[in-house]
Amino acid sequence: xxxxxxxxxxxxxxxxxxxxxxxxxxxxxxxxxxxxxxxxxxxxxxxxxxxxxxxxxxxxxxxxxxxxxxxxxxxxxxxxxxxxxxxxxxxxxxxxxxxxxxxxxxxxxxxxxxxxxxxxxxxxxxxxxxxxxxxxxxxxxxxxxxxxxxxxxxxxxxxxxxxxxxxxxxxxxxxxxxxxxxxxxxxxxxxxxxxxxxxxxxxxxxxxxxxxxxxxxxxxxxxxxxxxxxxxxxxxxxxxxxxxxxxxxxxxxxxxxxxxxxxxxxxxxxxxxxxxxxxxxxxxxxxxxxxxxxxxxxxxxxxxxxxxxxxxxxxxxxxxxxx
Ligand code: F6P
Numbered sequence: 001x002x003x004x005x006x007x008x009x010x011x012x013x014x015x016x017x018x019x020x021x022x023x024x025x026x027x028x029x030x031x032x033x034x035x036x037x038x039x040x041x042x043x044x045x046x047x048x049x050x051x052x053x054x055x056x057x058x059x060x061x062x063x064x065x066x067x068x069x070x071x072x073x074x075x076x077x078x079x080x081x082x083x084x085x086x087x088x089x090x091x092x093x094x095x096x097x098x099x100x101x102x103x104x105x106x107x108x109x110x111x112x113x114x115x116x117x118x119x120x121x122x123x124x125x126x127x128x129x130x131x132x133x134x135x136x137x138x139x140x141x142x143x144x145x146x147x148x149x150x151x152x153x154x155x156x157x158x159x160x161x162x163x164x165x166x167x168x169x170x171x172x173x174x175x176x177x178x179x180x181x182x183x184x185x186x187x188x189x190x191x192x193x194x195x196x197x198x199x200x201x202x203x204x205x206x207x208x209x210x211x212x213x214x215x216x217x218x219x220x221x222x223x224x225x226x227x228x229x230x231x232x233x234x235x236x237x238x239x240x241x242x243x244x245x246x247x248x249x250x251x252x253x254x255x256x257x258x259x260x261x262x263x264x265x266x267x268x269x270x271x272x273x274x275x276x277x278x279x280x281x282x283x284x285x286x287x288x289x290x291x292x293x294x295x296x297x298x299x300x301x302x303x304x305x306x307x308x309x310x311x312x313x314x315x316x317x318x319x320x321x322x323x
Contacts, residue, residue, distance in 0.1 A: 005036070006097070007098050008036050008037070008039070009102070010024065010056070010072070010101075011048060011102075011104070012073070013075070013076075013106075014076055014106045014109045014130065015257060016257055017257060018068040018142075018143050018260065018265055021070060022265070023127055023272060025273070026273025027273040027274075028060065031280075032058060040054045041072065042054065044072075044075040045080030045089065046079060047075070049079050049080060068146075077112075087120065089116065090120045093122065101125070102124075106128070107134055109129075110304050114305070117301055118302060123280070125287055126288035126304060127273065127289055128304070131175075131181065131257055132176045134177070134306070135305065137288050140264075146260070150255060150259055151173050151252055155171055155189040162221070166219035166220055167248055168246065169222050169223070170223045170236040170239065170248070171250050172224075172249065173185055174252070174256050179228065179312065186319055194226075196228075232249035236248065268291060271291060271296065276289050284298070287301060288303075
């Protein structure tokens with residue numbers, strides 16, 4: 001164990017995701033078990049700059065493993081994004097005798113954490129907390145499994161109306177610039193089509209398919225749209241214009257971010273929280289933890305951002321075969 005580090009800081013940053021609390025619980029209890037003190041930093045990097053810091057003990061994380069959101073609260077900080085902000089953050093951490101920082105967050109939070117480590121040399125570890133599943137070094141990020149399940153619950157309900165009223169539904173899901181949630185949701189919902197940023201989409205072919213299908217008696221469709229690819233109202237309007245079919249749209253939005261974390265997310269969070277503390281105990285910094293093929297995986301923070309999913313064409317092909 002590193003001799004110098006006695007206290008670690010922990011924050012959640014960017015969009016909250018179900019499972020973040022389970023990760024907080026794991027970090028806190030695992031760190032305490034190995035003799036580290038834990039400082040909880042409220043409201044992400046912004047709270048760090050404002051010195052909104054609270055000591056955490058075993059009891060601070062009681063009864064949170066099953067709760068969505070994050071007890072540490074979260075924010076997107078413009079101040080920390082600047083070099084001046086990062087310099088101030090390093091000062092605050094030193095003043096509070098915090099020797100290492102664990103950041104639970106997504107793409108933007110990782111980019112900040114990586115720069116904080118590379119340029120200011122502050123010992124920082126990243127833990128992948130985002131529903132978007134857009135980080136490298138891990139099969140899934142914390143919150144993604146729950147977000148997919150939440151979207152599916154809604155889409156299953158929408159399907160009842162789509163069938164009963166013979167309508168087309170366009171459902172927009174989150175994911176930032178990634179189409180991962182959209183593709184998984186489309187496959188799991190048995191949707192007719194999916195529009196994602198990773199693939200160019202042939203709208204004309206979809207319209208033709210619909211007209212053709214309609215002629216043969218197919219009257220309800222569910223089309224999933226990733227927010228990074230298109231806007232549901234526009235897609236819906238164009239469908240009506242080109243096919244004459246009655247179309248409705250639903251933007252699922254932030255409902256996907258909340259709620260009770262799935263078992264998968266709780267387990268992922270629990271394993272990753274401990275893995276992050278292990279890195280600190282063993283003196284490794286500037287790293288991001290993940291789980292790849294069921295094993296804990298560690299990569300450099302700077303390589304963890306901007307994941308490209310490479311299997312989207314094959315998944316799309318499968319979706320269309322099964323439709
Ligand atoms: O990164 C998580 C996420 O939910 C994205 O899917 C979405 O684009 C974004 O956050 C929404 O951010 P906000 O809650 O700040 O509107």
